[in-house]
Amino acid sequence: MKVMVFNSGSSSIKYRLFDMGDRSVLASGMLERIGEEDACLEHEYVLPAGGRHRITRTHPVLHHREAMRQINAALRETEAYRDASELLGIGHRMAHGGEAFREPTLIDGRTLEAIRRLTPLAPLHNPAMVTGIDEALAAFPGVPQVAVFDTAFHHTLPPHAYRYAVPREFFDRYHVRRYGFHGTSIRYVVKQAARRMGRDLASLNLIVLHLGNGSSAAAVRGGVSIDTSMGMTPLAGLVMGTRCGDLDPAAVFHLLRQTGESREQLEDVLNKDSGMRGLCGRNDMREIQRLAGAGDADSQLALDIFVYSIKKYVGAYYAVLGRVDAIVFTGGIGENSALVRERVCEGLDGLGIAVDPAKNDACPRTGGAIHRDFSRVAVLVESTDEQLEIAEQTVETLRRHGEATHLFSGCK
Numbered sequence: 001m002k003v004m005v006f007n008s009g010s011s012s013i014k015y016r017l018f019d020m021g022d023r024s025v026l027a028s029g030m031l032e033r034i035g036e037e038d039a040c041l042e043h044e045y046v047l048p049a050g051g052r053h054r055i056t057r058t059h060p061v062l063h064h065r066e067a068m069r070q071i072n073a074a075l076r077e078t079e080a081y082r083d084a085s086e087l088l089g090i091g092h093r094m095a096h097g098g099e100a101f102r103e104p105t106l107i108d109g110r111t112l113e114a115i116r117r118l119t120p121l122a123p124l125h126n127p128a129m130v131t132g133i134d135e136a137l138a139a140f141p142g143v144p145q146v147a148v149f150d151t152a153f154h155h156t157l158p159p160h161a162y163r164y165a166v167p168r169e170f171f172d173r174y175h176v177r178r179y180g181f182h183g184t185s186i187r188y189v190v191k192q193a194a195r196r197m198g199r200d201l202a203s204l205n206l207i208v209l210h211l212g213n214g215s216s217a218a219a220v221r222g223g224v225s226i227d228t229s230m231g232m233t234p235l236a237g238l239v240m241g242t243r244c245g246d247l248d249p250a251a252v253f254h255l256l257r258q259t260g261e262s263r264e265q266l267e268d269v270l271n272k273d274s275g276m277r278g279l280c281g282r283n284d285m286r287e288i289q290r291l292a293g294a295g296d297a298d299s300q301l302a303l304d305i306f307v308y309s310i311k312k313y314v315g316a317y318y319a320v321l322g323r324v325d326a327i328v329f330t331g332g333i334g335e336n337s338a339l340v341r342e343r344v345c346e347g348l349d350g351l352g353i354a355v356d357p358a359k360n361d362a363c364p365r366t367g368g369a370i371h372r373d374f375s376r377v378a379v380l381v382e383s384t385d386e387q388l389e390i391a392e393q394t395v396e397t398l399r400r401h402g403e404a405t406h407l408f409s410g411c412k
């Protein structure tokens with residue numbers, strides 16, 4: 001039972017082919033610099049005798065259609081894959097599902113049209129993902145395809161968490177509200193955390209910190225999201241690699257008046273040249289940590305601001321949840337940076353949060369518990385796998401719709 005997962009961006013497509021029997025990855029890759037003469041495809045697949053084979057190809061790929069064709073051709077070279085008839089389904093990562101999409105959705109003409117209508121809410125993220133769906137529909141005809149939305153996990157937010165204090169019309173007519181993102185990752189890691197704790201997810205109150213190039217915090221009660229730091233778009237909340245996070249909206253009007261930059265330019269700056277990059281000129285946490293350690297004042301301040309913004313959300317969500325069973329770190333930074341984990345939890349003994357420095361330093365990327373034995377709140381590192389979660393959601397959605405039932409016979 002094979003499932004393909006696509007994550008399409010404006011100039012790249014990432015993909016992964018899973019064998020859902022044992023959840024193993026049969027092939028994976030990324031085609032970058034779509035639209036350029038030197039677009040690069042990196043494709044890796046497992047060999048039947050064990051080990052992996054890697055292909056790197058550089059040639060012009062001028063649009064997503066050609067990109068999908070190249071990926072399809074590379075897949076056919078994968079020994080564990082013959083052609084699309086072997087695919088149970090294809091899952092697509094979608095950034096914004098608006099209010100309409102509260103769960104993964106089987107794609108047909110009507111849903112695709114509804115997804116297209118969400119573009120004004122997510123002009124920076126959704127269009128490339130829709131193009132990816134269009135091209136996958138053309139390249140893999142007859143294979144059922146499912147859209148999995150980053151926002152869907154947060155559809156459970158109560159109105160007091162998702163409404164903004166703006167005139168009602170902005171909500172009714174323009175759908176201005178908090179939606180939240182990173183939902184696919186959070187859904188995956190809360191299940192992992194419950195498994196690690198040997199507890200039923202329904203009994204747990206968790207604060208999830210997804211810290212990567214994009215970062216967000218979420219309060220999850222009984223497996224259900226009740227608040228999250230990203231907002232109508234992924235620009236809000238924590239300080240991120242290149243996104244500003246929480247910012248007084250009046251600063252935007254001030255900058256529009258003072259700088260002479262257009263709305264589009266300013267939107268670009270707040271998304272791509274702000275956050276850690278705006279503060280210290282870099283957005284790679286490894287480098288920022290190295291420079292901060294070597295005494296670079298801008299990097300030290302950027303790290304202080306990053307950690308401080310996370311700590312404030314931990315405090316806020318502690319209050320929101322009332323009781324916290326575990327703090328869960330995930331994402332490239334959350335999984336790898338013992339320093340960030342240590343600093344986020346520093347001084348929180350009063351809240352029953354005590355990290356064990358030795359466990360924290362020794363924690364592998366695959367995850368583990370890093371709290372002291374007496375810590376009232378568990379502190380966990382969980383390795384996220386959004387692609388696998390999308391593949392699982394794809395299977396679940398197809399099962400719900402009775403698609404390809406013959407393929408499910410005999411499957412768990």
Ligand code: AMP
Nearest residue numbers: 212213283284285286331332333336337
């Ligand atoms: P993601 O967006 O989840 O892939 O995370 C990317 C971020 O993780 C980048 O800022 C990386 O610098 C950071 N990262 C990856 N490995 C490490 C590490 N060993 N220590 C600190 N940060 C890391």
